[in-house]
Amino acid sequence: MKILLIAGGWSSERDISLLGARGIQKALTERGHSVTFFDLLEGFDRLLATAVGHDFAFINLHGAPGEDGLVQALLERVGCPYQGSGPAGSFLALNKAAAKQVFRQAGLPTADWCLLVRRPDPAWEPPFGWPVFVKSNTGGSSLRLGRAASRAELDAVLEDILATGDCAIVEPRLAGRDVTCGVLGQEALAPILILPEAGDFFDYTSKYANGGARELCPAPLDAATSAEVQRLALAAHRALGLEGYSRADFILGDDGSLNLLEVNTLPGMTPNSLVPKEAAVLGMSFADLLERLIDLGMQRYGR
Known part of the structure; x- marks a missing residue:
């Protein structure tokens, strides 16, 4: 198969x-696929013309x-299959404030939130008190x-986010x-418990530095809690209208409660x-x- x-x-x-991408290219090439590496930064204006000559796009x-x-929307214009979710589900999941509205509408547990599109008035304080976590509404990788x-x-913190x-x-x-808990097809995978070693929350350093965190898979949780994590991950996947795969992130409270943070469509x-x-x-x-992700993407196109 010719894969872009x-x-x-x-x-x-x-x-x-x-x-x-380096690891993906190596693995797919070893499986006998012809893989064309395409850096979107350098080739965005050639994306459609290039996709036409390939059987599948791996994003x-x-x-x-x-x-x-x-x-995804561009690839659909030329009928090029790809793995994962379509444009609408991807857009909803990326926007954390939008996704949390979907979660609430679906009855899924997620913490209260405020969306700040600009620096608030000097007297403003969060309605749920201090301390708070602040993050980019459409960013990822704990940046x-x-x-x-x-x-x-x-x-x-706001200065850094709003400046972008x-x-x-x-x-x-x-x-x-x-x-965290992944979904593959219509099946929730084994949850992972993440224990940061380089700080007291899972930030960029914990995620990518050597020894930054311990990732215990399967998570050493009781059966009922694991099952509930899986149920909520699959429910969030479906509520957002996602396809192929996703990964849902949670906080497991000291009291056993679960709060859904966000869902990643390209984990x-x-x-x-x-x-x-x-x-x-x-x-x-x-x-x-x-290969399974490719199969799911091809099935979506009836191929």
Whole structure:
């Protein structure tokens, strides 16, 4: 199969995208596919012309463009199949404030939030009190994420986010542990418990630095809690109208409660990333997982 591997792009997560693409290209080539590496940053204006000559596009982009559905919409214009969700589901999931509205409408547990599109008035304070977590509304990879215990600290985090042209989403600090759960097809995978070692929350350093966090898969949780994580991950996937695969992130409270943080439509795809670790529990190699994603994408097009 002739596969167009789309990576890079120009979001703040470009380097992570390129890192994952190297492993994807190697694995697919070893499986006998002809893989064309396509850096969206350098070739965006040639995307449609290039896609026409390929059987399938494998998208390994993080942030926008990519997770916002733009690339998917373009590929659909020329009938090029791809893995994962379509434009609408991708766009809803990337926008955290929009996704949280969908979660609430579907009865899924998610923390209260405020969307800040500009620096608020000096007297403004979050309605749920301090401390809070502040993050880019459309960013990922735990970039531009911070905790604030005062208005001064909030303004410092906001300055970095708003300077990029993005909005900020503010949520109360939830005491607990990070749990994540992937969905493949219509099946929830084994949850992973994440224990940061380089800080007290799962930021960029914890996620990508050597020894930054312990990722326990399957998560050492009781059967009922694991089942509830899986149920909510699959429910969030369906509520957003997603396809192929996704990964939902949660906070497991000290009281056993679960709060849905966000859903990723193009989760990290290196052999050591979270979804590949979950797939390995099912006996799937990294290459097997890639082939399964391709199969699901082709099925979507009836091919």
